[in-house]
Amino acid sequence: MKYLHINSPLIESLSIGNNLRGNVWLKVDAMQPCGSFKARGIGYACQKYVENGAKALVSSSGGNAGLAVAYSGRRLNIPVTVVVPKTTKKRAIDLIGAEGASVIVTGEDWSEAHAHATELSKEGAKYIHPFDDPKIWQGHASVIDEILNAGLKPDVVVLSVGGGGLLCGVVEGLKRNGCGDVPILAVETIGADSFSTACLAKEHIGIDKITSIATSLGAKKIAKRAFQLIDEHEIVNHTVTDKEAIDGCFRLLDDHRIMVEPACGASLAAVANGCDFLREKLNIVVIVCGGVGVTMNQLEEWRQHVT
Numbered sequence: 001m002k003y004l005h006i007n008s009p010l011i012e013s014l015s016i017g018n019n020l021r022g023n024v025w026l027k028v029d030a031m032q033p034c035g036s037f038k039a040r041g042i043g044y045a046c047q048k049y050v051e052n053g054a055k056a057l058v059s060s061s062g063g064n065a066g067l068a069v070a071y072s073g074r075r076l077n078i079p080v081t082v083v084v085p086k087t088t089k090k091r092a093i094d095l096i097g098a099e100g101a102s103v104i105v106t107g108e109d110w111s112e113a114h115a116h117a118t119e120l121s122k123e124g125a126k127y128i129h130p131f132d133d134p135k136i137w138q139g140h141a142s143v144i145d146e147i148l149n150a151g152l153k154p155d156v157v158v159l160s161v162g163g164g165g166l167l168c169g170v171v172e173g174l175k176r177n178g179c180g181d182v183p184i185l186a187v188e189t190i191g192a193d194s195f196s197t198a199c200l201a202k203e204h205i206g207i208d209k210i211t212s213i214a215t216s217l218g219a220k221k222i223a224k225r226a227f228q229l230i231d232e233h234e235i236v237n238h239t240v241t242d243k244e245a246i247d248g249c250f251r252l253l254d255d256h257r258i259m260v261e262p263a264c265g266a267s268l269a270a271v272a273n274g275c276d277f278l279r280e281k282l283n284i285v286v287i288v289c290g291g292v293g294v295t296m297n298q299l300e301e302w303r304q305h306v307t
């Protein structure tokens, strides 16, 4: 087994961004096993840690990161424990459990669950961070290798930012392929805008509270490396509302019959709404990062209640 991720589809969208001059390409990582791009970086990191002797893995994410660790552990034949707080939805626990991982539900919030996961890692299990690890970035970089291998040279890459792991990986992928000049549009929802906040302050600060429904973008502070990249690479930050992100999900669903989380819908919204920075770009590549924290009913409910 070479990698735990797949070479995902790269398709042109004639509809999303039809208000823009350029061509819009979707790199559909929603099709990855475990439903998001995290199969790349987390898959790669888990693989490397197991090669280096790890006998068990532990995560404290009840979202796509925890699911990616559970998936990787199953594929690598190694036990995984995912510690999640009591606020975690049953569906998320079931999905992680279905990958064969043990799920421990403990603590009132993430920091309490995380503290327990840290204890477990002291007993020998390798802790897998959701975004802040060079091995994860190295794995995420494969998304750029695939796009370039397909013969497409982007004029801009559009992606969503939570803690900035995907961002670090995409920059690494561009650099290692001699495309360090390709700019990035980094999209967040208002209320999960830790990257924009750091950009604006020109300081590695975070936000106090996550108020966006795009929980997969909900890192209060971005990775230090992501902050450093602001000075090293052309990265333009952009925010959309939760409502726009939800509309972005519906746009992808209606136009391409693919369902994703609002964390991903945010990037699609930036394109669909014709964000200024994209206006003169010829080949616009959107990383359709995916996410399993969504159902048709949930999307409908958001559409009705989020204004």
Ligand SMILES: *Cc1c(COP(=O)(O)O)cnc(C)c1O
Pocket: 036, 037, 038, 064, 065, 130, 131, 160, 161, 162, 163, 164, 165, 166, 167, 216, 217, 219, 261, 263, 264, 289, 290, 291, 292
């Ligand atoms: C993890 C995740 C993100 C954010 O990725 P970071 O590496 O934390 O910036 C965005 N969208 C989805 C669907 C995710 O699972």
